[in-house]
Amino acid sequence: MEEAVKPKRTRLRAEERREIIVDAARKVFLESGFAGARTRRIAEEAGITEALLYRFFPSKSDIFRAAVHDPLEKFVEELLATTADIDRDEGDRRDRLRQVNAMLLQFMADSAPFLAVVLLSELTEARRFYQTELHPTLSRPIYEVVSKITGWKQRDGSLIFAAMFGTHMGLAIDALLLGRDVDAAQVGDQLTRLFSDGMPEDVQAAPVTFRRTRKGA
Secondary structure: OOOOOOOOOOOOOHHHHHHHHHHHHHHHHHHHHHHHOOHHHHHHHHOOOHHHHHHHOOOHHHHHHHHHHHHHHHHHHHHHHHOOOOOOOOOOHHHHHHHHHHHHHHHHHHHHHHHHHHHOOOHHHHHHHHHHHHHHHHHHHHHHHHHHHHOOOOOOOHHHHHHHHHHHHHHHHHHHHHOEEEOHHHHHHHHHHHHHHOOOHHHHHOOOOEEEOOOOO
């Protein structure tokens, strides 16, 4: 009787292994929060040893940066690519602003669980992440895009960024804590009208549109 041939173990490429670790980290961070997450637990979830995990990420902060910061950079790339051909003197500025509002709101809604892990938990880590990761990555691109669309100018862009970030993040966190989904296109349109015209009567009657979260989600 011939001996059964054992299947060869497939060695994952470094990029694939890194992505598995990052996906595992996102799950553990959501379960335990930033402070409660342990690198050993992340390694177990990724199916590797803790020693191997440290070959990819020197610290828990580095893992969190990859889990949350990488999507930030991807969003900025998409935002800049989408708005690269904007000419403030041509086309409908509201349509452009509506598009940016919808993109930013959808990104915040998708990222809210992970951003809440750090921004709403331990203050020291929240400050570090906001000051060194989130703010430097998002502030200038968002200011430049909104300024290009609207013509609004500010020396450092801080007010425009704070208004955009605070509004969209606030809506995303509100939906997260209420267990609802944000309709990004609908609310993006409402925000655009609010910023452009003030709050008309029909928007006052329904300032935010939510969809109920699917059961089991």
